[in-house]
Amino acid sequence: MRWQRRARLVIAIAAVAFAIVVVLAFGHRNPVPAPVGTRTDPGAVVEVTGGRVERFKLSREDVRVEYARQLTYADGSTKLMGVTIATDNRSGHSFTVKGKEGEVGQNESTLTLNGAVQLVSSDGITARTEHASYSDKDGLVRAAGPVEFSRGRMTGSGTGMTYDTANDVLVILDRAMVHVVPDEHGAGAVDIASGTAAFPRREKNIRFERDVKLRRDRQTVESTTAVAYLTADEKQIDAMELRGHSRITMANPAAGGLQALGSRDMDLKYGPDGQSLEHAMLMGEAAIFLAGDRGLAGRQIMATTIDVTLAPDGATPVSVLGHEAVELRFPAEGGLPARTIQSTSMRAQGEPDRGLTQAEFTGAVEYRERGSDVNRTANAATLDVTLKPAMAGLEEAKFAHGVRFVDGGMTAVAAAARYDLDQGTLELTGSEPAAVRPHVVNDQMTVDATRIDVTLAGPDMNATGAVKSVLQAKNGGEADAKSDTHLPSMFKQDRPMNVTADTLDYKAATNTAAYEGNAQLWQEETSIKAPSIVLYDKTGDLTASGGVATVTVRDELDKDRKPQRIRSIATATDLRYDDAVRRATYTGDAHMNSPDGDMTASKIELYLKASGDDLDRTEAYENVTLRDQNRTTTGTRLTYTTSDHRYVVTGAPVTLLDECRRETIGKTLTHLKSSDTFTIDGNEQTRTQTKGNGQCP
Numbered sequence: 047m048r049w050q051r052r053a054r055l056v057i058a059i060a061a062v063a064f065a066i067v068v069v070l071a072f073g074h075r076n077p078v079p080a081p082v083g084t085r086t087d088p089g090a091v092v093e094v095t096g097g098r099v100e101r102f103k104l105s106r107e108d109v110r111v112e113y114a115r116q117l118t119y120a121d122g123s124t125k126l127m128g129v130t131i132a133t134d135n136r137s138g139h140s141f142t143v144k145g146k147e148g149e150v151g152q153n154e155s156t157l158t159l160n161g162a163v164q165l166v167s168s169d170g171i172t173a174r175t176e177h178a179s180y181s182d183k184d185g186l187v188r189a190a191g192p193v194e195f196s197r198g199r200m201t202g203s204g205t206g207m208t209y210d211t212a213n214d215v216l217v218i219l220d221r222a223m224v225h226v227v228p229d230e231h232g233a234g235a236v237d238i239a240s241g242t243a244a245f246p247r248r249e250k251n252i253r254f255e256r257d258v259k260l261r262r263d264r265q266t267v268e269s270t271t272a273v274a275y276l277t278a279d280e281k282q283i284d285a286m287e288l289r290g291h292s293r294i295t296m297a298n299p300a301a302g303g304l305q306a307l308g309s310r311d312m313d314l315k316y317g318p319d320g321q322s323l324e325h326a327m328l329m330g331e332a333a334i335f336l337a338g339d340r341g342l343a344g345r346q347i348m349a350t351t352i353d354v355t356l357a358p359d360g361a362t363p364v365s366v367l368g369h370e371a372v373e374l375r376f377p378a379e380g381g382l383p384a385r386t387i388q389s390t391s392m393r394a395q396g397e398p399d400r401g402l403t404q405a406e407f408t409g410a411v412e413y414r415e416r417g418s419d420v421n422r423t424a425n426a427a428t429l430d431v432t433l434k435p436a437m438a439g440l441e442e443a444k445f446a447h448g449v450r451f452v453d454g455g456m457t458a459v460a461a462a463a464r465y466d467l468d469q470g471t472l473e474l475t476g477s478e479p480a481a482v483r484p485h486v487v488n489d490q491m492t493v494d495a496t497r498i499d500v501t502l503a504g505p506d507m508n509a510t511g512a513v514k515s516v517l518q519a520k521n522g523g524e525a526d527a528k529s530d531t532h533l534p535s536m537f538k539q540d541r542p543m544n545v546t547a548d549t550l551d552y553k554a555a556t557n558t559a560a561y562e563g564n565a566q567l568w569q570e571e572t573s574i575k576a577p578s579i580v581l582y583d584k585t586g587d588l589t590a591s592g593g594v595a596t597v598t599v600r601d602e603l604d605k606d607r608k609p610q611r612i613r614s615i616a617t618a619t620d621l622r623y624d625d626a627v628r629r630a631t632y633t634g635d636a637h638m639n640s641p642d643g644d645m646t647a648s649k650i651e652l653y654l655k656a657s658g659d660d661l662d663r664t665e666a667y668e669n670v671t672l673r674d675q676n677r678t679t680t681g682t683r684l685t686y687t688t689s690d691h692r693y694v695v696t697g698a699p700v701t702l703l704d705e706c707r708r709e710t711i712g713k714t715l716t717h718l719k720s721s722d723t724f725t726i727d728g729n730e731q732t733r734t735q736t737k738g739n740g741q742c743p
Contacts, residue, residue, distance in 0.1 A: 087125075092118035109133045109182070111157070113148065124150035129159055131180055139214050141167040143180060143187055156181045163189065165209055169247050171197045171216055173207060185211040193218060197245075198281070199227045199234070204243065216245040222254065233321055234282065236262040240272070250276045258288075263321055264297035269312070282320025288312040292328075296361060299337040302401035302436030303361040305344045306335040309352070322360030328352040334366065336401075336437050338379065345437050346375040349392065357398035366402065368392035374405070376439060383417025385440060387429065400435040407431070413443065422502075424451040424463070440467050448480060453502050460484035460498075472500040483512075490583055491517045491559070493550060504554035513550045513561065517543045517581070534581070534588045534623050535658025536572070536598070536630060543569040545579065557584035565590070571599040571613070574621065586625030594621040594632070600661050612661075614640035616650070628654035628662070636666070642719070643674035647684070663687045670695065676705035679715055691719035702726060 086093065094116040114128030129148035133141055143166075145159030158179045165173040165187055178189040187209040194203045195216065206219030222243035226236040241256020252274045254260075260267040260274075270290025277284045292312035299305045304323075310330030317324050328334070332352040336345040349368035357364050372392040378384040390409025396402035407429040415422040427447035431440050443465040445451070451458040451465070451472060461476030461484075474484035475497050484498045486507065496511025509515075519532040519539045537543050548563025558580055561567075565579040567590075577592030590596075596616045619634025629651055632638070636650040648668035655662045666672075666684035672695065673679075681697030695715040702710040702724065712726035 086115065086127075087117050089119060090117035090125075091120050092116075094118075126150070126157070129157070131157065131159075133185075133211055139168050141165060141187075141209070141211050141214075143178065145178065155183050167209075167214060167216075167247075169197070169214065171195065171245065171247070173209065173216060175207065187211065199229065201225050201227075202238075202243070214247040216247075218243040224252075229281075233263075233319065236260060236283075250278070250280055252276070264299075265323070266295045266297075267314075268293045268295075277320065282318075283316055284320070285316065286312075286314040288314070294323075294326075296337075299361055300436070301337055301339040301438065303337050303359075304334070304356070304363065305337040306333075307354075308333045308335075317358065317360065322358060323356055324360070325356070326352075326354045328354070332368075334363070336363070338377070339436060339438055345377070346373070347392070347394075348373040348375075359398070362396075362398060362401050363394075364396045364398060364402070366392065366394040366405075372407065374407075378417060382439070383415045383420040383422075386414045386416075387431070388412045388414075389429065394433075396433075401433075401437055403433050403435070405431050405433060411445070413445070422451070422453045424449065424465070426450070426463070442466055446476075447478065449474075453505070456486065456488040456500070456502075456505055458484070458486045458498070458500065470502045472502060474498040474500070484509075490519075491515050491552075495550065504552075506554055507550065507552040509550040510548070513545075513547045515545045515550060515559075515561075517545065517559075517583070532583070532586045532625075534586045535625050535628055536623060536654060537569045538659065541569060543567065545581075547579070556582075558582055571597065573597045576621070588621070588623040588625075590621040591619070594618050596621065596632075600659065612640055612642070614638055618650070628656065628658060630654070638664075642686070643672050645673075645684070646671045661688050670697070674717075678703040679717075681715065693717040693719070699728075700726065 096114060097116050098110060098112045110132050111126070112130040112132070113126040115126070117125040117127070119125075126148035127146070129145050131143040143159065143163065145163040146161030147159065149158040149160070150156070156179055158177070160177050163175050163178040165171070165178070173193055173195040175189040175191055175193045177191055178187055180187050189207045192203065192205055193207045195201070195207070195218070202218065202222065202224040204218035204220060204222040208217045208219065209215070219242055222240045224236070224238040224243060226234060228235045238254060238258070238260045240254035240258040242254065244253040246253070254272045254274070256270065258267070258269050258272040260272070267286070267288065269288035269292040272289070273287040274283050275285040276282065289311050292309050294307040294312070296304050296306065307326055307328060309328035309332035312329065313327040314323060315325040316322060329351050332349050334347040334352060334354060336347070338344045347366060347368060349372040350370035351368070353367040354363050355365035356362060369391050372389045374387040374392065376385040387407055389407035389411045392405060392407050394402045394405035396404070408427070411426045411429045413424040413429060424445055426445035426449045428445070430444040432442040433439075434441055445463040445465070447461065449460045449463040451463055458472065458474055459481050460474035461478040461481045462474070464473040465471070474486070477483060483494050483496060486493045486498050486500065488505070493507065493509050493513065493515045495509035495513040497509065499508045500506070517533060533539055533543050545561055545565065545567045547561035547565040549561070551560045551562070552558070561579045563577065565576055567574040567579055574590050574594065574596045576590035576594040578590065580589045582588065594617060598614045598616070600612050600614070616632055616636070616638040618632035618636040621630065621632050623630045632650040633648070635646070636648065637646045638644070638650055645666055647666035647670040649666065651665040653662045653665070654660065664684070664686040668682055670681045670684045671678065672684060672693070679695050679700065679702050681695040681700040683696045685694045686692070693716065696713065699711045699713060700715045702715055704710070710726055712728035714727040716725040717723070
């Protein structure tokens, strides 16, 4: 019958619609039948108005789908209008997804929402997009297009998202932008851009990946990936983990404050306000940049890893620990050279109102200064430095163990060294097996002493305690006007000259080396002893005072023109050697003894030949006494010339007391050693005496 066929068709269509709803909802509750009326879509075979489908799990409502209208089509697909998906999990978390339209896929486990889609979770996350889908298989809400989201003070946007309804995790898949508005105190504003952003609410953190950039207050944070850990109330950032090309920059930092941090990876800890950085651990090619004063270039600390603690302002370092390949750099500024310290490890400490004030470096320490006219290097096992406030510079550097300090042509070695950078002084002390005493060497001299103080600008040097020095002509050869420094010409220029004393005071401005206290100078057989000896290394002059004793050896031809070595011993109150005229002057009870005789006078002058290693003549003044071969000659002036071995003595009068104790008095006495002949000129008479057989009458 016709009515029977029509009834069977209606029953079949209703059965299909009922089956679709049951499969979609993983359970069923009979839909509320809609009033009979005109269908909104003529293509639909079934239309239901105001339906609700619920899924039960363990006698507890888990998922429900509500809709204003349901349209079912002949191909088995279903369209829902005014859709709401709501769920509650066993922990009490719930979410709601709404959309203008919903389509049920053929497998009937996925619901696609279109038009003004909005997701709201019970913890306050809200997400909005135009198109989304919900899969009952994995409990994920997915969206491929532009997304906007918000939670509390946080808003954001991106392209594509997933929301894990079971674990309460929102993920922005691309071009994520997050903005946090200031709190009631006007603080806490943050802007974050990244490739992706994940909000795992239960873990109380936010995860960012791909080119992360965070801006907050005066701080910019960048890395490949980042995880921001939130406080218990989820209102502030408690800590952050940055991984890959991590960097933090600070805008307008105060002098000595953080300008930038950089490393491969970085762990950050923030203060209670969620804004001020308390602690940072930098791992892998780590670097800290500290701001200079008034816009000057900043300071840099680099190492494989750096652990930095900051003052409450979040910008002033008060502790820095560096490990492996440590390097501290101070740029050249204000006429000061660039300064660099390298070591295996570093430990720096400071104060909130001053910044870092002290630093210790250990392991293979190398200190360098480089400038237009400065080239200094120091090496040691350890180095302690005192820093000026706000890291404005270095005040003092204390080196220990195996210290080697090089400044241009000067090298210093000691167990310990203290370098005062403002004064430009170097204090060398201490003793250890490799450096029993401080040792300094430059182009002209070496010095060993218990303590050596060097003023680098001179360079000047003050040494105390068993001083020993070795001097060498700078050109290592001839002493002439072209050489920068040379030894007194009475010494050989190509051989070292040794000096010992209790103290040494060297002044570069006057080119003087003053040895005080038991001073002794010697070169081979030639020596000078005195309480005080002063060398003038530019002119080659020399003075000795306080009771002088000298030993000189010279080459001389005897009367038969054969070379002989003449050894002379002289004493006096003072000695002065004038290199320009090759003159050695003994004053104050001068006394000289040599194979030529024994001579005393108030002053004795020795004039050397141009070569400096041979005597040209001798002059003696006042109270002259010459004793030679049992003869004694006295006068007021004596001249001895080595070319003819002639003595000329003048006086008022000149007295000769011969070996027979006979006395001859005259005005002038001339003695020729080659013939042992004496000529005495007197008052209008001349007496000539020729030595006989040595027997007295």
